[in-house]
Amino acid sequence: MTVMTQKPVQNKQTQIAKHLLVLGAFLQREASRITSDFGLTQQQFVVLKTIEEKGPINQKDICCSLMFEKSNVSKIVKKLKRDCLIDISSGSDDNRVSILAVTPKGRKILERGMELFNEWNSAWLKGLSNGDIKQAIMVLRNLVNLAR
Amino acid sequence: MTVMTQKPVQNKQTQIAKHLLVLGAFLQREASRITSDFGLTQQQFVVLKTIEEKGPINQKDICCSLMFEKSNVSKIVKKLKRDCLIDISSGSDDNRVSILAVTPKGRKILERGMELFNEWNSAWLKGLSNGDIKQAIMVLRNLVNLAR
DNA sequence: AGATAATAGTTGCCATGTCAACTAACCTGA
DNA sequence: TCAGGTTAGTTGACATGGCAACTATTATCT
Numbered sequence: 001m002t003v004m005t006q007k008p009v010q011n012k013q014t015q016i017a018k019h020l021l022v023l024g025a026f027l028q029r030e031a032s033r034i035t036s037d038f039g040l041t042q043q044q045f046v047v048l049k050t051i052e053e054k055g056p057i058n059q060k061d062i063c064c065s066l067m068f069e070k071s072n073v074s075k076i077v078k079k080l081k082r083d084c085l086i087d088i089s090s091g092s093d094d095n096r097v098s099i100l101a102v103t104p105k106g107r108k109i110l111e112r113g114m115e116l117f118n119e120w121n122s123a124w125l126k127g128l129s130n131g132d133i134k135q136a137i138m139v140l141r142n143l144v145n146l147a148r
Numbered sequence: 149m150t151v152m153t154q155k156p157v158q159n160k161q162t163q164i165a166k167h168l169l170v171l172g173a174f175l176q177r178e179a180s181r182i183t184s185d186f187g188l189t190q191q192q193f194v195v196l197k198t199i200e201e202k203g204p205i206n207q208k209d210i211c212c213s214l215m216f217e218k219s220n221v222s223k224i225v226k227k228l229k230r231d232c233l234i235d236i237s238s239g240s241d242d243n244r245v246s247i248l249a250v251t252p253k254g255r256k257i258l259e260r261g262m263e264l265f266n267e268w269n270s271a272w273l274k275g276l277s278n279g280d281i282k283q284a285i286m287v288l289r290n291l292v293n294l295a296r
Numbered sequence: 297a298g299a300t301a302a303t304a305g306t307t308g309c310c311a312t313g314t315c316a317a318c319t320a321a322c323c324t325g326a
Numbered sequence: 327t328c329a330g331g332t333t334a335g336t337t338g339a340c341a342t343g344g345c346a347a348c349t350a351t352t353a354t355c356t
Contacts, residue, residue, distance in 0.1 A: 010262055012281045013269035017175055019288035021194060024172010026215040026295050027165055029344075041312070046169060060334060067174040072313055074335055096321050096334045114158055121161035127294050132287075133160045139280075139287045140167035146275050147174050177314075189342070208304060220343055222305055244304040244351050 020143070034116050038109050039083065043068065045113055047076045051086055052102045052110055058091065059098065067147060085109060168291070182264050186257050187231065191216065193261055195224045199234055200250045200258055206239065207246065215295060233257060 010018070031042035040048070050062055059077060063070050077100060080086045085106030091097030102110065128136065158166070179190035188196070198210055207225060211218050225248060228234045233254030239245030250258065276284065 009266075011266045011270065012285060013273045013276075014262065014265045016273065016281070016284050016288060017179070017265065017269045018194065018197075019285070019292055020168070020171050020175050021179060021190060022214050023168050023288065023291055023295060024176060025191065025343095027168050028172060029217065031165070031169060032344085042169060043173065043313080046166065049166075058334080066170050069177065069314060070335070071315075071337075074337085075313080078336085091334095094322070094334085098335075114162065117162045117165065118157075118159045121165045122159065124294055125161045125164065125291075128161075128290075132290070133164070135283070136164050136287045136291065137160060137167070139284045140164060140171065142276075142280065143171055143273075143284065144167055146272055147171060173313095180314085191343080206304080217344055218305070219307075219345075222307085223343080226306085239304095242304085242352070246305075 016143075030120070031117070034120060035113060037116075038113060040109075043072070044076050044079060047073065048080055048085055048102065048106055048110060049114075051080075051100050052107065056089075056099045056101045058100065062100075064148065080106070164291075178268070179265070182268060183261060185264075186261060188257075191220065192224050192227060195221065196228055196233055196250065196254055197258060197262075199228075199248050200255065204237075204247045204249045206248065210248075212296070228254070 028042055031045070035042050035045040038045070046066060047062060047068070050065055051057055054061070054065065059070065059073050062068070062073050062077075066073075068076075077086070077088070077098075081088055084103055087101050087103055089099045089101075091099055125133070176190055179193070183190050183193040186193070194214060195210060195216070198213055199205055202209070202213065207218065207221050210216070210225075211221050214221075216224075225234070225236070225246070229236055233251055235249050235251055237247045237249075239247055273281070
């Protein structure tokens with residue numbers, strides 16, 4: 001409840017969300033700088049990574065895992081297929097479903113991309129201690145779970 | 149350094165970044181659902197909020213504070229001006245600079261928007277204790293500072 | 297004093313992500 | 327068995343955000 005002449009109050013939960021919005025936008029831009037070398041956006045790279053981690057996998061599960069819009073995932077999958085980074089096969093018991101797996105070419109791009117990300121993330125997060133890092137991972141993992 | 153047949157390794161810093169990318173995309177979409185009622189995107193709303201918090205302010209400082217791309221901030225400022233949510237005046241000693249402040253109409257939108265955000269954020273973060281919340285704010289604030 | 301560099305902000309172009317509507321396949325209940 | 331509902335994925339339309347190049351102004355250096 002706000003007082004007329006005061007600044008609109010933001011509760012602590014909204015402070016969390018605001019930081020996530022700002023950090024998210026920043027990292028999306030920086031991550032896309034890295035992935036553009038492979039002709040991919042950062043969302044495309046993250047989808048490829050998810051297919052590699054959890055594959056073989058269908059699009060619905062990718063949507064749930066990453067909380068991406070399904071039309072976006074569909075378009076990304078189409079592009080990754082066109083670039084020969086993934087293979088698509090049919091689900092054996094449901095013809096609507098497509099099963100996705102990373103190709104060797106895709107794996108190579110992932111390997112190189114992860115090297116670059118690991119390097120870059122280590123640099124901007126250089127000021128974090130091991131304790132800070134573990135704490136951050138725990139906090140963020142918890143937030144991801146709440147979002148799902 | 150990765151072994152040929154194993155999954156590309158991601159270090160802990162990259163785990164942090166990945167969570168931020170996914171949470172950021174999710175919150176951007178959800179936040180835009182809320183702000184679309186005011187004819188604004190979530191980035192536009194965040195800029196308006198920043199002008200209200202730190203104003204009067206120039207565009208360069210908004211770019212630094214939010215780590216947004218300057219052409220984006222310029223376009224957002226133009227739209228907020230067109231919608232009569234902010235006023236623009238010239239810097240007194242540098243004609244390149246424009247000084248931005250929120251109008252009463254803008255303040256009203258902020259107040260209503262913050263109410264909706266506070267509500268929505270409280271809901272999806274319902275599972276967090278007060279200790280979790282404080283810890284999350286501390287972690288995220290630290291990450292924002294490292295990013296700047 | 298003037299040339300050059302840097303800065304604050306603007307704009308055109310374009311790829312992307314969202315939204316809504318769609319198709320094809322599967323599930324459920326009568 | 328079949329109508330209607332639900333689901334997995336696709337696609338068109340469109341607004342937006344990023345990139346690069348730009349203008350106008352200020353700062354710096356010779």
